Amino acid sequence: MEIGEKNKNININFLKKGEIVFLLFFILILILIIFLYWFYSKDNLNILGNKFISSEAHARLITRAMYEDGLTDTERTELFKETIIEAEKKLIEIPDDKSANYNLFFSYYNLGYLDKAESVLKNYLEKVDYFDSKFNMYFSGILLENGKVEESERYRLRAIEIEPQFSFISPTKFILEVKILGVENEK
Numbered sequence: 001m002e003i004g005e006k007n008k009n010i011n012i013n014f015l016k017k018g019e020i021v022f023l024l025f026f027i028l029i030l031i032l033i034i035f036l037y038w039f040y041s042k043d044n045l046n047i048l049g050n051k052f053i054s055s056e057a058h059a060r061l062i063t064r065a066m067y068e069d070g071l072t073d074t075e076r077t078e079l080f081k082e083t084i085i086e087a088e089k090k091l092i093e094i095p096d097d098k099s100a101n102y103n104l105f106f107s108y109y110n111l112g113y114l115d116k117a118e119s120v121l122k123n124y125l126e127k128v129d130y131f132d133s134k135f136n137m138y139f140s141g142i143l144l145e146n147g148k149v150e151e152s153e154r155y156r157l158r159a160i161e162i163e164p165q166f167s168f169i170s171p172t173k174f175i176l177e178v179k180i181l182g183v184e185n186e187k
Contacts, residue, residue: 058086062103065110080107096128105138118142125155133162140171 065071065079084107090100101124108117121139129135136159143152152171160167 058083058090058100058103080111083107114146131162133159144171
């Protein structure tokens with residue numbers, strides 16, 4: 001019987017050692033999580049915080065400009081201008097950010113800066129995503145508004161090639177859907 005009791009003691013001691021190892025591992029993971037939280041907090045690593053704030057800022061501003069009821073054209077214009085500032089900040093950090101590129105284009109377009117809106121879309125399509133069908137349709141519409149009919153048709157056909165359902169939509173109708181302000185377009 002003494003031999004069996006020794007085996008039980010050995011197993012019990014082994015489990016206790018395993019529990020201690022597990023507990024130490026758990027504490028180590030907890031310390032790592034606390035350290036990472038501290039390290040990435042806005043106070044200690046402002047770069048991450050700024051990217052998050054910048055990303056939210058242009059999206060929040062464009063959403064207000066687009067959907068908030070009761071705004072005057074002047075107030076919407078100011079929101080579009082603020083969106084441009086925030087989207088440009090974001091694009092300095094992350095040049096291929098799709099939402100920042102879209103919000104920048106959308107704001108320029110609504111403020112009547114067709115050349116700048118065209119430039120944003122052209123840059124995005126050339127450097128980031130040639131196969132983005134919506135950006136191709138927006139670009140086609142901007143080109144059409146700027147009187148570049150042949151080039152507009154080339155981008156419209158590219159959008160249709162990527163997504164055939166766009167064959168039923170004219171670039172003019174597509175681009176006018178993003179028009180909010182009653183601002184006269186500059187050419």
